[in-house]
Amino acid sequence: MTTRPGPRERLLDAARELTYSQGVQVGVDAILKQADVARRSLYQHFGGKDGLVAEVLRSDGGLDRYRQVMNEAGDDPRERVLAVFDELDAITSQPAFRGCRYTAAELTLTDPAHPAHAEVRAFKEGLHRLMAAELTRHGHPAPDAGADQLLVLIDGVLAHAVTRPGARPALAARALAEAVLAASK
Template identity: 55%
Template sequence: MTTTRKAPGPRERLLESGQHLFYSQGASVGVDALLKEANVARRSLYEHFGGKDGLVTAVLRRTAEEDLAWYEEALAGGTEPRARLLGLFDRLDELVANAEFRGCRYFATDLAFADPAHPAHAETEAFRLSIRALLVRELEAMGHRDPEGAAEQLHLLIEGTLVMGATQDGRHPARAARSLAAIVLG
């Protein structure tokens, strides 16, 4: 018996195209390029997302789930919190060394939309708060004397790694960040 796989509908195609284009070309990519790649009519964009801003927000929400799962997986690599946190920087090194890596989508989105009231900023902030919560969880499990402060420092190292890694200049910012993380962890 053969089963036929249902082709993705316009909503899913818009999400997939938005995810691809916003990451590879930036969130300022034009609506026409989105519609062309998704092979949908302009009406579909407005019916499903109310416009490009709604699509940007939906794509960020979707990628945040995927990216948080990546962080959880990266933190699952060790038996004790300190090793897991340091291992996260090893995984970041692999990530930024990938030729497909284009930097932090959340940072790039924040730069693309100057209006602080743009709905994308709420999604980028929610993502960052989730990352911070993961870090605090690990630091508390480690018994760190200042989990909130250390989480802020580690988050800064992560963000710096992602920004510096976008240059693809052959350096390994995650390795330097790992050395600094070891100091933060004590």
């Protein structure tokens, strides 16, 4: 017999799904309805919708997914970086793809004090560190600058795939990532 997740987990699951499919501006009532919890649970566990949105971003596991893709590609830093673009091609080709939840939240939430902004920045900094570490292992002469270039490509893929479904921008970005990697030689 399976036990039903508690209110906190149901709120996170509902918010994760709805904020991705409808954006962070989705109403609290829609989240509560899908989670099948009382409004009090939202405030008790997260202090309100702002805290829930921040926790969705914090617990999304985005960096873990990048690490997993890279680990599955083996130990060669070049192959690990290129595997990210192969995975982005697979992800952005799916009909349910709606873009990067982190960038969408950053652009939608206009209150500079919203706690989600810190989560977005932490994710982007973590991704930068991950790419810079691979470029360092690859012998890139300027791994921080190279990581900046790779992040521009990643962000570009995630945005371009939303505005031009079917364009497969990750394939173009992969070729540009190879140029970044070639600077190591």
